[in-house]
Amino acid sequence: MDNIKEFLIEAKKQTYANEGVEKVSSSRSGSKDYEYKKDNLIYHDTYFGGTNFIGEEVVYLDNKIYWAMNYYGVTLDETLGEEAMDSALRPALMLVGEDNNVIPVRGPKEFDNGEYKYTFEVEGDLDYFNGIEIIYKNDKKIYELKCNGGLIK
Numbered sequence: 002m003d004n005i006k007e008f009l010i011e012a013k014k015q016t017y018a019n020e021g022v023e024k025v026s027s028s029r030s031g032s033k034d035y036e037y038k039k040d041n042l043i044y045h046d047t048y049f050g051g052t053n054f055i056g057e058e059v060v061y062l063d064n065k066i067y068w069a070m071n072y073y074g075v076t077l078d079e080t081l082g083e084e085a086m087d088s089a090l091r092p093a094l095m096l097v098g099e100d101n102n103v104i105p106v107r108g109p110k111e112f113d114n115g116e117y118k119y120t121f122e123v124e125g126d127l128d129y130f131n132g133i134e135i136i137y138k139n140d141k142k143i144y145e146l147k148c149n150g151g152l153i154k
Contacts, residue, residue: 004042005042005060005062005067005068005127006098006104006105006127008039008042008044008060009044009060009068009097009098009105009106009127010097010098010105011037011039012037012039012042012044012060013044013094013097013098013105014095014097015037016035016036016037016044016046017035017046017091017094018091018094018095018097019091019095020087020091022035027047028045028047029047031049032047032048032049033047033048033049034046034047035047041062041063042060042061042062043060043061043064044058044059044060044061045058045059045061046058048072051082051083052075052076052079052081052082052083052086053074053075053076054073054074055071055072055073055074056071056072057069057070057071057072058070058072058150059153066153067152067153068127068150068151068152068153069150069151069153070106070148070149070150070151071148071149071150072146072147072148073146073147073148074134074144074145074146074147075144075145075146076143076144077142077143077144077145078138078141078143078144081138081143081144086136086144089114089117089119089136089138089143089144090119090136090144092112092114093107093108093109093112093114093119093121093136094107094108095108096108096109096112097109103121103123104123104125104126104127104130105127106123106127106130106132106148106150107121107123107132107134107146107148108121108134109121110122116138116139117136117137117138118136118137118140119134119135119136120134120135120136120137121133121134121135125151127151127152128151128152129150129151129152130148130149130150130151131147131148131149132147132148132149133145133146133147133148134146134147134148
């Protein structure tokens with residue numbers, strides 16, 4: 002599992018969280034997709050939407066599904082577009098794995114970025130977990146994401 006943990010951290014930093022990385026071809030009509038490969042591991046993140054979105058991340062080990070996470074996020078402040086949310090969310094997600102108190106499925110427990118504050122609470126471990134991610138702008142809740150996942154057997 003340590004191998005998967007390190008791989009997840011690497012993969013997340015080389016996909017959506019890293020705004021310089023290009024998407025891969027859509028796997029389904031209307032999806033936005035990222036992929037990262039290393040040795041016998043493949044990470045794939047596919048999502049739909051913009052300010053309100055749903056998606057799934059999967060990790061394949063030796064070409065067999067091994068781990069997955071589903072997520073749904075909603076922007077609560079309709080004045081904020083996708084670009085504004087990306088600029089608040091991506092810096093927090095680039096810190097995945099740097100907070101030893103949180104499993105590496107989203108960002109750290111807390112992160113302040115100017116007028117934005119990011120929080121992530123998660124229960125469980127990489128085998129089975131659920132979490133909630135919230136972004137505040139000047140102490141007003143503007144975004145929420147719920148996620149869950151674990152090992153696939």
